[in-house]
Amino acid sequence: MSVSTHVLDAVxxxxxxxxxxxxxxxxxxxxxxxxxxxxxxxxxxxxLASGADPGVYRLRFDVEGYLGAETFYPEVAVTFRITDAAAHHHVPLLLSPYAYSTYRGS
Known part of the structure; x- marks a missing residue:
């Protein structure tokens, strides 16, 4: 199992x-x-990780540290489940001061 992420600034x-x-x-x-x-x-x-066991994981993104104190979401937490220990798990985040979205990437 491996985990990666990609963060894009929508603004x-x-x-x-x-x-x-x-x-x-x-x-x-x-x-x-x-x-x-x-x-x-x-x-x-x-x-972020390789060789970990299946289970429930969470990515926490420090949005305030990137966008500043005026952002509505100071932190974004994305919780996801890994069932296949051999698979790669990519979790992208698209963010702005007042919105964010995520999905299972490839």
Whole structure:
């Protein structure tokens, strides 16, 4: 299993560089951090996790750190389930100060 992400700034029309992203896994005790990285100049984090077990995961994006204190969503949390340990999971985020969207990428 591998996890990657790509963040795009919908207002500027370009990749969102420098966005802090945290990957967490849920277990019986709560959420546990697996990895933390920042997006590169192309808005990507290619190596958040590899070799992890199936389960429920969450990506937390520090939107306020990128867009500033005026953003309506200071943090975006995307929770998803991994069932196939051999598959690659790409979770893109398109963001602006007052909206965001995500989907299962390839």
């Amino acid at each position: 500027a029309g370009r990749p969102a560089a420098g966005v802090r992203v945290v990957l967490e896994r849920r277990d019986e005790t709560g959420w546990n951090e697996i990895a933390a990285r920042s997006t590169d100049t192309d808005g990507r984090v290619a190596d």
